[in-house]
Amino acid sequence: EEVDEREISASELEVTRKIGEGTTAVVFLGKLRGVVVAVKEIRALSDETDLATIQAVQRELRVLTIVSHPNIVRFVGLVTETFPLRLVLEYCAGGSLFELLHNNWQIQISVQQRVKMLLDTAMAEEHLHSFDPPIIHRDLKSLNLMLLSPVKDNVTVPHVKLADFGFARIEERAMTQGVGTKHWMAPEVLKGTKYTTKADVFSFAMVAYEVAFRYVPFEQLDAHTVARYTMQGIRPDFEEVSLDEAPAGILEIIKECWAQDPEARPSFQEVRQQVELLQG
Numbered sequence: 274e275e276v277d278e279r280e281i282s283a284s285e286l287e288v289t290r291k292i293g294e295g296t297t298a299v300v301f302l303g304k305l306r307g308v309v310v311a312v313k314e315i316r317a318l319s320d321e322t323d324l325a326t327i328q329a330v331q332r333e334l335r336v337l338t339i340v341s342h343p344n345i346v347r348f349v350g351l352v353t354e355t356f357p358l359r360l361v362l363e364y365c366a367g368g369s370l371f372e373l374l375h376n377n378w379q380i381q382i383s384v385q386q387r388v389k390m391l392l393d394t395a396m397a398e399e400h401l402h403s404f405d406p407p408i409i410h411r412d413l414k415s416l417n418l419m420l421l422s423p424v425k426d427n428v429t430v431p432h433v434k435l436a437d438f439g440f441a442r443i444e445e446r447a448m449t450q451g452v453g454t455k456h457w458m459a460p461e462v463l464k465g466t467k468y469t470t471k472a473d474v475f476s477f478a479m480v481a482y483e484v485a486f487r488y489v490p491f492e493q494l495d496a497h498t499v500a501r502y503t504m505q506g507i508r509p510d511f512e513e514v515s516l517d518e519a520p521a522g523i524l525e526i527i528k529e530c531w532a533q534d535p536e537a538r539p540s541f542q543e544v545r546q547q548v549e550l551l552q553g
Contacts, residue, residue, distance in 0.1 A: 279338075279350035281305065281361055286352060288312055295437075297326045305361060310349055313360040330358065336401075336408055336438040337362075344397035346419060346436040365434055367420025370480075374415060374487050381427040384520045387484050388551045391523075393433035394418060394480060395548050399541040401435075402470045409469070412437060413476035414457040415483050455496040456489055460504045461535055471535035477544060478530035482509060485519035485527070506533045520551045 286305050293300035303312040315330050337348035337360075347363035367373070370390060373380065394413075401408040410417075413435070421432040459475035461468040479490045490509040491499045502508075508531055511524060526547050532538045539547070 279348070281350040281352045283352050283355045286310075286312065286359070286361065297329050302364065303361070305349065309364045309366075311362045311364040312352075313362060315358040315360070330360075333360070333438040339404070340401065340408070342397060342400040343432075344393045344434055345400065346434045362436075363434070365419035365421050365436070367423040367431075369416050370418040370420060370433060370484075371415035373420065373424055374483055375489065378487070380424065382424070382487070382518070383427040384518065385552075386424070386427065386429070386431050387518070387523075388520050388548065390418075390431050390433050390484050391481055391520075392545065392548045392552070393431070394435065394477065395541055395545040397433075397435035398473055398477065399545050402473070402541050407470050410435065410438065410473050410476075411462070412454065412457075413473050413480060414454055415480055415489075416454075418480065455499045455503075456491055458500070458503065459535070460506070460533060463500045463504050469535060470540070471538045474530050474538040474541065474544065475535075477541075478527045481523060481527045481530065485523045486514035487518075488514055522547075522551050526551075 286303055288301045288303045290302050291299060292302050292311070298313045298315050301312040301314060303310050316326070334351070337346075341347070346365065349361040349363065352359040352361065374382075398410065398413065401410060417435065417437040419434045419436045421434055423429075424431050455463065457476040457479040459468060459472040462472050462475075482488070482490045488509075491502065494502070516524075526544065529537075529539055530544065
């Protein structure tokens, strides 16, 4: 039954306008059976499509079809009978967390809102890591954290959902391929050595830094320099940022999560518990 429900015929889907673009896909706003949805159209899935794109799509589908959680973007279905391949996903009208934090400075964000953003993120990751074998997102960053509805002021309760599973891997062996964006990437991923769920924990530290201070970690530096610093154990400092708006206790969480040694980093269950305590 369920499989059929997820097979969407092209005639049911009305595509309205383009809302985003990535390297492997274009995202449109659409309507399916009266509901507003996001439609992720995979670029030119033809004979020439490079393997990486195909693998990314396969991984995204593998993960989205088994995962169901309030803090993860819901997979609605797949338009299979016509090209290009289209994934139909829950529409998050609030855009990305990156957009809110870094491009909408006029919107004040309260400590409570910041804690909720981090709690939602930690709960999504805790869910992924609870699978056996665990699912590693591998590309956790504010650009992949979506807001279900717009945050217009400092009293709107944010509802964050983790998206974009193009890099996600079901942890079968220790992984060694470096993917993701370097400003958020763990040292072991950058080095190409084997890594585990703890790579996502490192990326969470960088997201927590963004949420606490509204700065991208190492904002002024190019990717090469960031990679070099991260591998050397150098981290963004707290001298240049204002601690006024940051939740009390967040620094400790950030420092634990970005430990150089993956084993020293907490699990997402521990992270979630620590973030819950910030709610005070």
